[in-house]
Amino acid sequence: MTEKIAVSLWRGRAQGRYQLYEVQLRENQTVLDVVTFVQRHLDATLAYRFACRVGMCGSCAMTVNGRPRWTCRTHVAKVIDRGRLKIGPLENLPVIKDLATDMAPFFEKWQQAKGAFAPSRTRSDPIERIPPGGAARMAADAAIECINCGICYAACDTVRWNADYLGPAALNRAWSLVNDQRDAGNPARLAAVAASGGCHACHSHQSCQEHCPQALNPTASIAGLKRRTTLAYLRGELKA
Amino acid sequence: MNVRLYVLQRATAALMAPLVLVHVAVIFYATRQGLTAADILSRTRGSVLWASVYGLFVVAVAIHGSIGVRNILAEWSPMSERHAGIFAIILGCCLLALGLRAVAAVTLP
Numbered sequence: 001m002t003e004k005i006a007v008s009l010w011r012g013r014a015q016g017r018y019q020l021y022e023v024q025l026r027e028n029q030t031v032l033d034v035v036t037f038v039q040r041h042l043d044a045t046l047a048y049r050f051a052c053r054v055g056m057c058g059s060c061a062m063t064v065n066g067r068p069r070w071t072c073r074t075h076v077a078k079v080i081d082r083g084r085l086k087i088g089p090l091e092n093l094p095v096i097k098d099l100a101t102d103m104a105p106f107f108e109k110w111q112q113a114k115g116a117f118a119p120s121r122t123r124s125d126p127i128e129r130i131p132p133g134g135a136a137r138m139a140a141d142a143a144i145e146c147i148n149c150g151i152c153y154a155a156c157d158t159v160r161w162n163a164d165y166l167g168p169a170a171l172n173r174a175w176s177l178v179n180d181q182r183d184a185g186n187p188a189r190l191a192a193v194a195a196s197g198g199c200h201a202c203h204s205h206q207s208c209q210e211h212c213p214q215a216l217n218p219t220a221s222i223a224g225l226k227r228r229t230t231l232a233y234l235r236g237e238l239k240a
Numbered sequence: 241m242n243v244r245l246y247v248l249q250r251a252t253a254a255l256m257a258p259l260v261l262v263h264v265a266v267i268f269y270a271t272r273q274g275l276t277a278a279d280i281l282s283r284t285r286g287s288v289l290w291a292s293v294y295g296l297f298v299v300a301v302a303i304h305g306s307i308g309v310r311n312i313l314a315e316w317s318p319m320s321e322r323h324a325g326i327f328a329i330i331l332g333c334c335l336l337a338l339g340l341r342a343v344a345a346v347t348l349p
Binding site for chain 1: 241242243244245246247250314315316321
């Protein structure tokens, strides 16, 4: 007899319900495999999002048994609870349909936090040499491997309580650029993250680093931004 | 919370940490030595030191506490950040008035 998994999947938008499906348990099966099986064999109307399937694109994050996870790299064997999987959309984001959330607010906050690189040189200038072992470059590198999956944003209590809060991913991105010696956008960036809803709204609960699939530490990045903006404010470089 | 409120809250916290220790030490001393109200007032009335210590304490508490209440209301109640800010300013003024009145009562000659 083959073992089955009882899979509850969220169906609907903000209002909806969990619908139960039965999927065969397989070896080395990921949560994304389970969702894909349901969509391809049991219910073609199921909406979900994925792209690379190898943990690079950050598209497939969902809430699995109560925790936000990247489903393509999450093995069913590690998260299954008494033969059951409960899979819902990410928290703290509007649901488009079923398991697909609207990531627009998440990326808009990256823009608000000035998460775009602001070049200090033109393409006519010689390439600047950045020593990889320098303190600033190492701080930038520590925060740079974010795949924009939104898991930290979904796990963050402050995002849940404060709709204006920029969130761990956007602030982590801002911190990596603050430490990028080639970037010239720091005055505007520090002003953006020092405003209401910026880094000082963080309560340091550390859910972001607990859940980050890339093992990044956005809490540490936010602490860095708090220090940097506080110094800038005390020096009179920031107005609040 | 913006950087100005953050700096104010952290600065007042740093100020309050030693002042709380002084306050607790005073409580222990007064109770263990069995000081009466008259004994205490004889030491505090006309004292610039006690007026400064507790005056500073009250100012720090009013700022620190009202910023904290503002944050709690803005995050956990339906109140907007602006309304929470107005409420916190009123609360801070009340704390300041009550606290300074109490300090004046025990320190003015």
